[in-house]
Amino acid sequence: MNPSFRDITINGLWKNNPGLVQLLGLCPLLGTSNSTVNALGLGIATALVLICSNAAVSLIRNAVTNAVRLPVFVMIIAALTTCIELLMQAFTYELFQILGIFIPLITTNCVILGRAEAFAAKNSIARSSYDGLMMGLGFTLVLVAIGATRELLGTGMLFTNMHLLFGSIAEHWQVVVFEDYKGFLLAILPPGAFLVLGLLIALKNWIDQYYAEHIASTAEVTAPAVSRRVRVTGVVD
Amino acid sequence: MSMVFIAVTALVLLSLVFGAILGFAAVRFRVEGNPIAEQINALLPQTQCGQCGYPGCKPYAEAIASGEKINKCPPGGEATIQALAELLDVEPEPLDAVEGEKPQMVAFIREAECIGCTKCIQACPVDAILGAAKQMHTVIVSECTGCDLCVEPCPVDCIDMIPVAGTLQSWKWEHPLPPGTLIATDREALK
Amino acid sequence: MSELLLILVSAILVNNFVLVQFLGLCPFMGVSKKVETAIGLSLATTFVLTLASICSYLVQQYILKPFDLEFLRTISFILVIAVVVQFTEMVVNKTSPMLYRVLGIFLPLITTNCIVLGVALLNANRSEYTFIQASVNGFAAGIGFSLVLVLFAAMRERIAIADVPKPFQGAAIGMLTAGLMSLAFMGFSGLIKL
Amino acid sequence: MNIWPIHPLRGGVHPPECKTLSNQQPIQTAPLAKQLIVPLLQHLGCSTQALVSVGDDVLKGQLIADSKHFISAAVHAPSSGTVSFIGPQPYPHTSGQLLDAIVIDTDGLDRWCPLEPLANFKEATAAELLEKIRQAGISGLGGAGFPTVVKLSPKADQSIKTLIINGTECEPYITADDVLMREKATQLMLGIDILVHILQPENVLIAIEDNKPEALACVRSALQQRNYYVVAVPTIYPSGGERQLIQILTGKEVPAAQLPAQLGILCQNVGTVVAVHDAIIEGKPLISRITTLTGQALRTPMNVECLVGTPVLELLEFAGLQQAKMSRLIAGGPMMGFTLNALSAPIIKTSNCLLAATAEELPAPPPAMPCIRCGDCAEVCPANLLPQQLHFYALGDDHPQLQAHNLFDCIECGACAYVCPSSIPLVQYYRAAKADIRELEQKQVKSEHAKERFEFRQERLRLEEERKEAERQARAERLAKTKADQAKKAAQAEAAGQQASTADDDVKRLKIAASMAQVALRKAEKQLETHNTEELKSQIEQLRITAEQAKQALAAINAAAPTPAPSKPVDDDLKRLKIAASMAQVTLRKAEKQLATHNTEELQTQVEQLRVNAEQAKHALDAATAAAPTAVEAAGVTEKAAKPELSAAEQALKKAKIEVAMKRAALRKAERAEADAESLAALQTELTQAEQSLAELN
Amino acid sequence: MLPEISRSVIKNSLLLALFAAVTVAVVAITQQSTESRIATEERAAQIRALGEILPAHSYDNALLDSVIYLNESLLGHRTDTPTYIASVEGQPAAVILQANAADGYSGTISLLIGIMADGTLSGVRVIHHKETPGLGDRIELAKSQWIKSFDGKSLNNPEERGWAVKKDQGDFDQFAGATITPRAVVTAVHKALQYFDQNHAQLFAHLKTTEVSQ
Amino acid sequence: MTLPRITSPHAKGANRTQRVMLLVMAAAVPGILVLSYFFGIGPLLNITLACSFALLFEAAILALRQRPVAFFLKDGSVLVTGLLLALALPPYSPWWLIAVASGFAVVFGKQLFGGLGQNPFNPAMLGYVVVLISFPVEMTAWPAAHSIDVAAGLQYVFFGQALPDGWSQATVLDSLKTNSNLTLQELWDSNPAFGLFAGYSSEWVNLSFLLGGLFLLRKKLFSWHAPVGMLAALFIMSLVFWNGSGSDSHGSPLFHLLSGATMLGAFFIVTDPVSSATSVQGRLIFGVGVGILVYIIRAWGGYPDGVAFAILLMNLCAPTIDYFTRPRTYGHQTAKRGFKTGE
């Protein structure tokens, strides 16, 4: 029953990616993905909360009753979020200001509670933390992909304002990709977020489909599965 | 430190109240049974053939209710999967079966060969076979679900599964091609 | 009165919580395949939103503010919400199994519906809001959510039988449709000059 | 002459009429075909059974097939000759499937069987007339072919106030009714008189489209003193549809899923009315009809009076068929007719037209484009549906939406598809979707039924197991007892006898227990009626369960008891040998199969051995059969004789079993629905009765 | 039934309280340990913002503490709005006003305006606006340098007539396709200068009182 | 001999989708002529570019989707989309702007939803709105009537050279929206381009589209419900909220009927059958909704004209409207309405 670490990795990054497949955590995914730095900042914060919350939930999974399970889980998540929020406030103040309400809203990021319920509540601490890491990573990757796409389409540049996250060494990371670019505003406006994510999901589907077809055509004909027939009616003497 | 103390006290009080409310509700509004399994069961074809890997439709329904895939019932086919997907609000998946969807079948006992061993009667989940020991058996066609569970136990292999014959009344128009899909002759005609 | 009207128009149309402020998107995408279920979720969310706005306003005004515990906002609000939701769930489960079947899996998700916590937090940020205004804002957010959810669900039912290219079927085309909805809602921008 | 006010039709289209093609000459008589193919089912309803067998000589008009079922219509020999075949034959249906028919090789003499004309129908009672109509095998000639006598038979709660005679003939091309009205107006009037005599309606309306002035004139002049209204209705398709015509003539709508009789209206086609006339006044059954032969692939389009059963090809050739030009052969009109792909299919009672169209006349449908929701279809739909939505939902197999959009109110008139700029075969979508929905509904019913049977069986098996367990214990006890008793009682036969009686005792005991439980239950229930307390309720529940269990045990034991089989003088030895032989055969086959996969020495020898065994067994069997051929034959005969009896008994038993199961389910359902005690008790008694009768059968 | 309820009530509330206690304690401790750093960060951020329009070397007082609250209709204020007074060695050096231009294209534009004691503008920044992206939003420094065209201007430089966009025969550029927004900003800055011109005595008087109180 | 099995009806009316689309394009001719009279070859340039790009994108996507390309291109719907998009864009729009607009219209507006007949949003309006919010600078550069320097125009369209001064001019709706201190009378007096009631060029363009629309109505291409609903609603709204001719005026009813994209919208866009509601009653509601929203956006919203947004917003509502406007079927007491599908 225990999923292997390899499965957890594949699930988090691709097969069951929270952003592209589970379609959870969409609010920050869309709300904070108008630039790479915002996306990365929120992604990291979310991943941190995810890892810690998975670990914590896994730790207490046998101690809670059904009636208060949900409140306890969200309380743990909220506490972790608040800690992260306070830390961000202390160390990356401006980014915190930009991300605004989406930081406390990590609490309600559906991915986190979803993982707590679906995985951490049933698995060991090590697996749960690793699942948190992989899910967080998968989420962050999608977030950054959307952020970078939108930033690029919208402004023709990449990695603007990275110093907000990485400090002054990142002052000059900005890359101007298209010189003299008109700026496709749609991309950084709300509709653009939906459109880019939609296209990204379609891209993933297309890749999956392509591979499925590819593999189907190369794979040998497998031996027919054994019938899993079960006797239905009891007494036969 | 007093801040920590105040904070903890305030929230503890709050949670005591809430916990009490929930504890009360948990008992007061408890429900027994699993209504969803019943609804799932109602959608399954009740062939009781066990091809889903469960001993009958009801157990499979219960399994679905607790997370089993919905695509394991070959007699139900796509229609059932669709209905289940609708009910459970999940994406329908293609049928997971070795042979895929089969046409509706009915059992037929070659009476001359039947030795009256009653093994098929014991196997039939819906009592669709008539007969007594040492006498010839027959299938009540209208009751037979086509599950073919009777075929295997027959010691003299006298049971055939034959497709249900179509009649003039049961004949139906096929669905037209979706608009915009051209068949070869159309392409010709268009040139 | 006109103040409340403005709050309503703003939350429902101009700054729609879903399409413009990006809150509550998971249920928006997840529970919009059928109108009937969408309506169920709308009702539940509106109910929870209003109740949670009221409760969190009280917590904010009478517990957090007096004791200077505003850093506990998130944690206490989410606690309030979780309890409201859990309670609603149990009641619905008992009293209306049909509704529960429709909402069953989504009632817990309302807890993690950002719109609920989001509205509570935004209400708290707007320190000038009165009790009535805060509740109306919560209610209006629920109506705005319901409006777009139901419209979207009806639209998705239409799209479900369309000949959408394979990779786009399902979530992808849903997301694109939501994007186009959001585009259409940009027509309301500037309607309220604050 | 009185004027009858008319109302507008909703929707409708006006395709080119093309009627002049065939209505220019009087009705011809088709030549007698050498072979007539008379299908057993030419109407809507139950099929008939042949009353003649191959080789029989039949006379024209002789009853050759009939059914006991009410909704059915008798079939008569269209001409005299010999029955040469009974079985599957071509049938005029789109699918091209065969249907059972009686084939008559005509003798060319056209000898009538004795007829019983009834010149003065006014002296006959309605019942007598209806019986004559029934015997004449008349089913509607205008549309679906519904047995006319059923439509004419008065229902207890309805009386027909308005009789509508449908002579609209709104389909393009078809002129059968048109020429019929021109040439047989007098017969039509007499036919109407007969219907009036049967039904006593207040109004009689004869509806004719205003594009048939000659027919209107003929009918009007045949009217004489009768106070029937001859109504010229505007030419628009589908004004002839029953429901649409009713809307035009009365402004009322027939409620969905109900019949016009609900409004006190009856609608009959003119051809049907003439057939009624022929049946009553001349005593002739319905064996011929007027059919339009038309289309540009025919040299001389015309109307013919032709015998039912005449192959299509012969008729078409009579009208000068140019096969090379014909691209489509349609039975019926261009709007609702269906294509035929076998020219050997016969004319049946409902065949009003054969349209042999050229490719220019009715070109192949262009490939369908996507629907652009232009709404033209909705505009013309006479049922006020949304054809485009139905189409989309049919595409997506969305059955709930289809039903919400009233798919089943679509009359398949084809007006929508006619106007659709995207050339979508809308009607085909609806037909396919309707068939799917019906099929699923049937499946649903079947699975519900299967579930009940399965649950019943499970319960039975469980009880049986319990009983066996109990028996095993009892047997063990008894064994001990008998051992102790052995000293006193020596005879073995006695012990056997005792055992037999215990089995009987068992049943008795169970019966008593069951009725005790029942009584207790009933008492408690009565008490419940007066003092409705929690406690009592649960108590009753308990009682009910025990009663049920007792009953079930009883039923199970009864079912398990072998049905008394008629003793057969079968040669036991022979039977045994037979079984041995087949067993050997089977083992051999199995072993062979195994051999095919795992070919080892050992197996091979084993198989060889088995083969020899089988051979031996077979020989023995052969020898035995040869020795006692008469015995076998006798056995065979008795078996045959016994079978129907046996199965009848079994059938009854099965029915009773099902009844019990159904009743039980009903009771359970009612209990779940918390029905009141009274109805529960009623159900309970019903159940007991059913069970008793089951027990009796056993 | 009842005892079960009370057992459930007690058990669940205690459980919830226990978790509440633990989690809140963790949060509270984190809060305690980050509190001071957050406060410094907050101030630093504000100073950085103010520093953009008023270079740090041009004053020596604690700017964030030297604040008064104004509610002036001329500046478009609707609530008490902070105004920062800068000084060098106790002498008036500059003020930083916040002004709201209500007549933007799609709403109010909030500006931070730095004015030196001599009436010249040290800088203007937009802190909040809802103008159309791509059109009106070029008043942001991130999008265009236009906002810097105010640097060094004063009430009489340019003339009264010049305090308008070029389209209205003024001195300030408008954007292609957008006149309303720059017009609103120019007018708001002009009004701020007028306000400063009339009231600088009162503004700096405050400086005296704080000095005195110190 | 094998005879085909074909469903009834076997007869077929003469109307074809191609014909419908051709008629729509034909009806736009008067409008195009009047536009060209005012703005030179600009509108024609727009149409050529938009139709070519639209065809190109459609063909490409059809090929990618492995659908019959020629078959679908021949239906003409993509040309209608291109044409209507071109008419909505400012004359002499840069080529890349037209490319983006038609690309969005055809790809996102139409093909990704399954192509002809299945798009929930009006493709042309979608393309228009996308470029409106993405490239507001270019989209607000309407040339002034008659003052066209064709050479400069071409340079701008194809090479992105700056426009000469005085080339572009705020449209009348723009001016009314941004006006803050002139009374209506002063506004009208200040500029000859304001024409009689709704702008000099605007009035004539709207009247010519009205003419084309009436032609289509006569040809029974659509029922009157949607256009009349929209115009009536706009008229009533502008009458009810008519607040005189002061500087905060929202404009007179006549002004609203004859300015901006009113008539183009009412007869060519609101009538798009695909993305509108289904039943006749639904189309009336659809039209009324568009009219109300157009007025709300014009009078109080951020955009000078609201036709495109109003249509997209009502497209959004169309499936829901359908739920509530099913007609009463023959033989039924009441119509089945509302979201419930079950009995």
Ligand SMILES: Cc1cc2nc3c(=O)[nH]c(=O)nc-3n(C[C@H](O)[C@H](O)[C@H](O)COP(=O)(O)O)c2cc1C
């Ligand atoms: C399924 C079915 C059942 C019918 N049952 C009755 C009936 O019970 N009594 C009756 O008078 N007519 C009955 N009719 C006949 C109808 O009233 C109607 O006259 C007949 O269908 C001919 O209609 P048409 O040719 O338009 O299709 C029935 C018809 C159908 C199709």
Ligand SMILES: Cc1cc2nc3c(=O)[nH]c(=O)nc-3n(C[C@H](O)[C@H](O)[C@H](O)COP(=O)(O)O)c2cc1C
């Ligand atoms: C679309 C449509 C068109 C019809 N047109 C005619 C018609 O023109 N003449 C006619 O007698 N029956 C027509 N019928 C059949 C009538 O509805 C009805 O079944 C018939 O008149 C009943 O009479 P009968 O039982 O004597 O056949 C049409 C049915 C449909 C559905």
Ligand SMILES: Cc1cc2nc3c(=O)[nH]c(=O)nc-3n(C[C@H](O)[C@H](O)[C@H](O)COP(=O)(O)O)c2cc1C
């Ligand atoms: C979609 C749209 C958005 C606009 N946004 C702004 C804006 O943010 N700021 C602004 O000054 N004008 C805006 N305008 C107004 C016009 O550009 C207006 O023509 C201009 O401000 C005044 O015209 P002028 O520059 O020709 O005087 C907008 C117009 C449109 C159509």
Ligand SMILES: Cc1cc2nc3c(=O)[nH]c(=O)nc-3n(C[C@H](O)[C@H](O)[C@H](O)CO)c2cc1C
């Ligand atoms: C009366 C009528 C109006 C139309 N209006 C539009 C329109 O506004 N926008 C558009 O893209 N296509 C329009 N079309 C064309 C066609 O319906 C459109 O391309 C489809 O939306 C594409 O699926 C119109 C077609 C007709 C018949």
Ligand code: SF4
């Ligand atoms: S496969 Fe289907 S029909 Fe067979 S037992 Fe399973 S659920 Fe029932």
Ligand code: SF4
């Ligand atoms: S007769 Fe055979 S196939 Fe039919 S239901 Fe019984 S076991 Fe299944």
Ligand code: SF4
């Ligand atoms: S007539 Fe054809 S294209 Fe028009 S709405 Fe109906 S089905 Fe669609």
Ligand code: SF4
């Ligand atoms: S075939 Fe059905 S949907 Fe089409 S017009 Fe006739 S009744 Fe209406």
Ligand code: FES
């Ligand atoms: S992340 Fe906001 S609702 Fe899921």
